[in-house]
Amino acid sequence: MRSRQRLVALGLVLAAALAQQPAEAIVVERIVAVVGDDPILLSDLRARAKPSLLQVQQRVRPGAEQAAAESQVFKDTLEVMIDQRLEAQAAERAGITVTPDEVENAFRNIANAQGLTTAEMFREAKARLGLTEQEYRDEIRRQILEGKMLQLRVKGRVRITEDDVKAMYERTLREERKRRDYRAAWIVLQIMPGSSPEAIAERKKLAAELVTRARAGEDFAALARAYSDEANTRDAGGDLGIRAPAGSPQAQQGQRPALAPDFENAVMPLDPGQVSDVIQVEKGLVIMKLVSRQPSRYTTYEAAKGEMVQRLQTEILEKAKRKWLDELKKRTHLDVRL
Structure with missing residues (x-):
């Protein structure tokens, strides 16, 4: 009922404006989406998108790339606003509210965690995100409301076992490995174009022998100097220096070089000191060693168990939220209508 009244009120305001102003002077507020009976206005969308637009x-140079990025920001922000409008409508039907005290307590906790006063926190939000104090309060209120609705949705249904926690721990370690710098070395055995099958077989035999010798404990650097x-890199014992996984921030931002995919795929599963199988590439054979990570x-x-439980709870809540x-x-x- 409240939503329908809002639409009616908006229509009356526009009708009054039309009656009182010359047509060329009228600026009509654009509606970019309607959720149930609730409109989402373009001005509201622009205000919510402001931190992401900044x-x-x-980070993006002006031009077509920036325009495309800004367009995506508006689309993503509108999706969030639609979700939050749905949550607010569901909360109203369920009689769930957020009190001013709950908002104040949330701000005190956030400020204490950052070692700031609430006034300093508001100033930082303004400087860093372009958010006014009221916009920041509105955002925290939305987050608290969402948390209450999710708790109501999944209350009593979250069951986390020890196996779940261990699986999350293993998954987290695998994901973290994709972001950690490492040092690798290699031995490269070239195969000359036009080599006979016998010559190719000899090179493959040598490569297999080098893998066996390195895994048995023979000095990899000495083998590289002798055979690579x-x-x-031969004089440096095959040392490739410090590298970063191709998908890591270090590699994407140009802070560290990455290996070619075939070589990275061989190195990533290794623990420090381990040697890969022989990798066949277009011009030869390669053996990789992970020196350190x-x-x-x-x-x-x-030590990580508490964090893993929190990650699992967050994951379960996020899935429940999406389904809801x-x-x-x-x-x-x-x-x-965007």
Whole structure:
């Protein structure tokens, strides 16, 4: 009922403006989406997208690329606003509210965690994100409301076993490995164009022998100096220096070089000191050794267990949220006009 009244009120305001102003002077507020009976206005969308737009403007050069990035920001922000409007409507039906005290307590906790006063926190939000104090309060209120609705949705249904926690720990370690710098070395055995099958077989035999010798404990660097055909690294014992996984921020930002995919795929599963199988490439055979890897921040399973439980809870809540919102969308009239 409240939503329908809002639409009616908006229509009356526009009708009054039309009656009182010359046509050429009228600026009509654009509606970019309707959720149920609730409109989402372009001005609201622009206000909500402001922090993300500032980030785009800081990291993307002006032109077509920036325009495309800004367009995507508006689309993504509108999706979030639609979800939040659905949540707010569901909360209203369920009689769930957020009190001013709950918002104040949230701000105190956020400020204490950052070692700031609430006033300093508001100033930082303004400087860093372009958010006014009221916009920041509105955002925190939305987050608290969402948390309450999710707790109501999944209350009593979250079951986490020890096996679940261990699986999350292993998955986290695998994901973290994709971001950790490492040092690798190689031995390269060239196969000359036009080599006979016998010559190729001899090179493959030598490569297999070198793998066996290196895995048995023979000095990999000495083997590289004696056998590698790659002149740039042979004298350094095949040392390739410090590399970063191709998908890591270090590699994508140009802070560290990455290996070619075939070589990275061979190195990533290795632990320090381990040697790969022989890798056949277009011009020869390659043997990789992982010399070292940046230490994991997770020292033991027991030390990481609390964080893993939190990750699991967050994952379960996120899945429940997505399922719930999909159900709400099916039952609610949506009209997206962006």
